[in-house]
Amino acid sequence: MKLPVAALTWAALSGLVLGACPYMDGSQSLKARDESGDTTDPTEYLEQHEVDDDDSFMTSDVGGPMEDQFSLKAGARGPTLLEDFIFRQKIQHFDHERVPERAVHARGAGAHGVFTSYADWSNITAASFLGAAGKETPIFLRFSTVAGSRGSPDTVRDVHGFALRLYTDEGNFDIVGNNIPVFFIQDAIRFPDLIHAVKPRPDNEIPQAATAHDSAWDYFSSQPSTMHTLFWAMAGYGIPRSFRHVDGFGVHTFRFVTDEGKSRLIKWHFKTQQGKASFVWEEAQVLAGKNVDAHRHDLFEAIENGNYPEWEVCVQIVEEEDALKYGFDLLDPTKIIPEEYAPLQPLGKFKLTQNPTNYFAETEQIMFQPGHIVRGVDFTEDPLLQGRIFSYLDTQLNRHGGPNFEQLPINMPRSSIHNNNRDGAGQMFIHKNIRHYSPSALSGGFPMQANQSSGRGFFTAPGRTTEGSLNRLLSATFDDHWSQPRLFYNSLTTVEQQFLINAMRFEASMIQSPKVRQNVVTQVNRISNDIACRLADALGLEHPEPEDTYYHDNTTEGLSILANKLPTAVGLKVGILATQSDLTEAASLKSAFEEKGILATVLGETQVDGIDSTYSGSDATLFDGLVMTAAAKNLLDAAKTASALFPYGRPGQIMLDGYRWGKPIGGTGAAGSAVASFVGASQNATGVFSSSDVSAFADAMEGGLKTFKFVDRFPLD
Numbered sequence: 103m104k105l106p107v108a109a110l111t112w113a114a115l116s117g118l119v120l121g122a123c124p125y126m127d128g129s130q131s132l133k134a135r136d137e138s139g140d141t142t143d144p145t146e147y148l149e150q151h152e153v154d155d156d157d158s159f160m161t162s163d164v165g166g167p168m169e170d171q172f173s174l175k176a177g178a179r180g181p182t183l184l185e186d187f188i189f190r191q192k193i194q195h196f197d198h199e200r201v202p203e204r205a206v207h208a209r210g211a212g213a214h215g216v217f218t219s220y221a222d223w224s225n226i227t228a229a230s231f232l233g234a235a236g237k238e239t240p241i242f243l244r245f246s247t248v249a250g251s252r253g254s255p256d257t258v259r260d261v262h263g264f265a266l267r268l269y270t271d272e273g274n275f276d277i278v279g280n281n282i283p284v285f286f287i288q289d290a291i292r293f294p295d296l297i298h299a300v301k302p303r304p305d306n307e308i309p310q311a312a313t314a315h316d317s318a319w320d321y322f323s324s325q326p327s328t329m330h331t332l333f334w335a336m337a338g339y340g341i342p343r344s345f346r347h348v349d350g351f352g353v354h355t356f357r358f359v360t361d362e363g364k365s366r367l368i369k370w371h372f373k374t375q376q377g378k379a380s381f382v383w384e385e386a387q388v389l390a391g392k393n394v395d396a397h398r399h400d401l402f403e404a405i406e407n408g409n410y411p412e413w414e415v416c417v418q419i420v421e422e423e424d425a426l427k428y429g430f431d432l433l434d435p436t437k438i439i440p441e442e443y444a445p446l447q448p449l450g451k452f453k454l455t456q457n458p459t460n461y462f463a464e465t466e467q468i469m470f471q472p473g474h475i476v477r478g479v480d481f482t483e484d485p486l487l488q489g490r491i492f493s494y495l496d497t498q499l500n501r502h503g504g505p506n507f508e509q510l511p512i513n514m515p516r517s518s519i520h521n522n523n524r525d526g527a528g529q530m531f532i533h534k535n536i537r538h539y540s541p542s543a544l545s546g547g548f549p550m551q552a553n554q555s556s557g558r559g560f561f562t563a564p565g566r567t568t569e570g571s572l573n574r575l576l577s578a579t580f581d582d583h584w585s586q587p588r589l590f591y592n593s594l595t596t597v598e599q600q601f602l603i604n605a606m607r608f609e610a611s612m613i614q615s616p617k618v619r620q621n622v623v624t625q626v627n628r629i630s631n632d633i634a635c636r637l638a639d640a641l642g643l644e645h646p647e648p649e650d651t652y653y654h655d656n657t658t659e660g661l662s663i664l665a666n667k668l669p670t671a672v673g674l675k676v677g678i679l680a681t682q683s684d685l686t687e688a689a690s691l692k693s694a695f696e697e698k699g700i701l702a703t704v705l706g707e708t709q710v711d712g713i714d715s716t717y718s719g720s721d722a723t724l725f726d727g728l729v730m731t732a733a734a735k736n737l738l739d740a741a742k743t744a745s746a747l748f749p750y751g752r753p754g755q756i757m758l759d760g761y762r763w764g765k766p767i768g769g770t771g772a773a774g775s776a777v778a779s780f781v782g783a784s785q786n787a788t789g790v791f792s793s794s795d796v797s798a799f800a801d802a803m804e805g806g807l808k809t810f811k812f813v814d815r816f817p818l819d
């Protein structure tokens with residue numbers, strides 16, 4: 103449904119605003135959705151707020167016609183007049199265009215989509231969006247990095263935000279999670295210290311979006327609760343291939359509550375259906391310079407191309423009485439529940455289907471809150487979660503400057519709103535009820551108080567109890583910071599373990615203070631003497647003696663990224679290194695890849711017909727796999743083919759980087775062996791393909807893309 107601006111204005115003038123406005127009245131709201139015949143369109147509600155400038159004249163903010171290219175002056179060469187309201191309005195609006203960026207997670211991108219429930223889950227939760235098989239709910243998902251500011255590169259090493267909003271028919275439900283299932287600290291009061299330590303130095307504001315500096319590692323090594331999350335961030339989880347290739351986690355333990363009041367403990371998991379995939383570190387670093395927008399670009403493009411990314415929504419369910427059964431505390435957000443203890447129960451699936459129409463109005467103004475819960479879901483006493491329930495509301499008030507941010511179109515629930523909250527900056531509603539207080543003998547009793555038996559107003563699990571003396575401490579059940587990082591490390595493949603150590607070596611090598619370097623080794627030694635010694639080697643420090651209190655050989659399922667092939671190569675990218683003198687094979691390769699849903703780009707010297715991108719504008723970071731056509735083989739010889747059209751040796755560099763970064767590469771015909779020997783691949787190297795048959799090559803490359811990283815190219819030590 104798209105109402106032209108004129109129609110909205112007419113409705114307002116004729117006094118119809120209250121009747122027609124979908125957010126003032128529940129039945130109108132539902133009617134508005136039904137009328138289109140498509141209740142699942144995730145952006146349908148927003149469309150009535152869209153402004154389309156087609157076939158219109160320019161107006162001022164209050165609707166009068168205006169010209170705005172010249173300011174009003176006294177004489178052709180005279181001063182601008184204070185009277186010029188058109189000039190003042192335009193400049194003043196511009197001066198106020200920015201709102202404060204998010205204090206953390208400032209850099210991000212999001213999209214609209216739809217969640218579909220697999221079944222009626224009323225046996226475990228009263229949440230209405232899980233109340234029927236096939237029930238659909240519009241969603242918005244915002245991905246982010248944590249430390250960088252709004253313009254920072256996408257591919258820096260960081261924890262990634264995974265903030266999901268469901269616009270349910272019983273109000274908005276936000277799961278403000280991350281792509282890593284644990285967090286650095288256990289008590290919300292420590293959050294400002296963590297973020298101060300991680301963010302740039304206060305004197306020179308360096309470094310941007312990076313933890314490779316003294317204060318971050320000083321904090322990590324002084325606050326051992328950070329170790330588990332740090333290990334995940336140092337592994338591939340810190341540098342995902344794209345937003346499409348990350349899982350999401352609610353992190354805290356929450357509660358599910360049934361209509362009967364039965365509650366259970368749950369953890370949210372969002373499993374990417376594209377498979378988990380990560381960059382290698384140098385690749386991510388180079389990409390951060392080549393394309394700061396890599397992740398947002400990938401997401402936007404995938405959705406534009408109709409490659410809608412999907413996630414399965416699962417929960418781990420634990421009975422209330424088992425909160426301490428597994429040797430750690432389910433209220434401790436630095437712990438995972440290994441899947442062997444509580445398997446993932448799939449509840450439904452969501453798909454991202456529409457890009458935002460306006461980044462600021464949607465992605466920038468969406469204001470998530472862990473406190474946005476719906477009936478059927480409840481908090482737990484996790485002290486990190488408890489603090490977050492306060493912090494997000496507070497930060498939204500700061501960003502928006504007033505209490506009416508929930509009335510912005512992207513924040514408006516799709517269900518109706520009735521309460522006694524009034525006024526404030528930017529009030530959008532025209533409340534008709536003059537008895538804006540309760541109780542009132544004059545209001546007719548409306549709006550009525552909802553409760554469990556009427557009005558369905560049941561948020562807090564009735565079985566929740568608490569008692570205890572007041573104290574400033576954390577439960578002793580939160581004390582073990584070292585067993586689970588070790589469990590994580592043990593559960594990775596050998597190459598992933600090496601990557602984790604390499605990442606620590608890189609970050610620690612940036613630490614200036616010898617004291618902090620030593621503290622890092624000391625702290626890591628409580629998790630593993632092997633890691634500590636390998637780290638110490640790189641830092642020129644003594645090997646520490648084993649401190650084996652927390653050492654164990656346990657492993658758990660599902661934590662490795664590289665152990666599994668990707669389920670599909672659809673939406674991955676292949677670069678075809680071609681030459682403009684003969685593009686025939688490049689064209690057939692391109693169509694063979696496209697038949698498989700793989701995005702193929704033909705690279706060449708200039709942008710003639712048949713070449714999509716030039717060597718000067720391309721490099722290996724742009725592609726998941728690379729192939730050189732037989733005709734282009736000579737381009738590997740940098741000296742002979744040196745040209746002003748691209749940097750010296752660029753075609754060969756693309757192949758070499760692709761090889762060094764573990765990508766599937768190869769060549770057709772004579773280019774096959776030429777590529778293999780150029781990159782120095784051994785006879786039996788995996789992921790280096792050669793075939794004269796285009797379709798056989800495309801099949802091999804598809805398999806290579808699913809393997810994603812060929813790990814035998816990475817040395818171990």
Ligand code: HDE
Pocket residue numbers: 204205206207210244245246262263264265278279280285289290291293351352353354435468469470486487489490493494497498
């Ligand atoms: Fe956040 N966090 N956080 N956080 N967080 C914010 O809220 C905060 C934490 C997370 O895409 C802020 O709207 C405190 C854990 C995401 O808009 C702020 C604590 C997890 C996003 C804030 C935490 C997260 C934020 C900044 C410790 C994973 C981006 C702007 C108690 C479960 C949401 C804003 C988006 C954003 C505070 C810890 C995830 C300042 C005090 C744990 C994904 O309010």
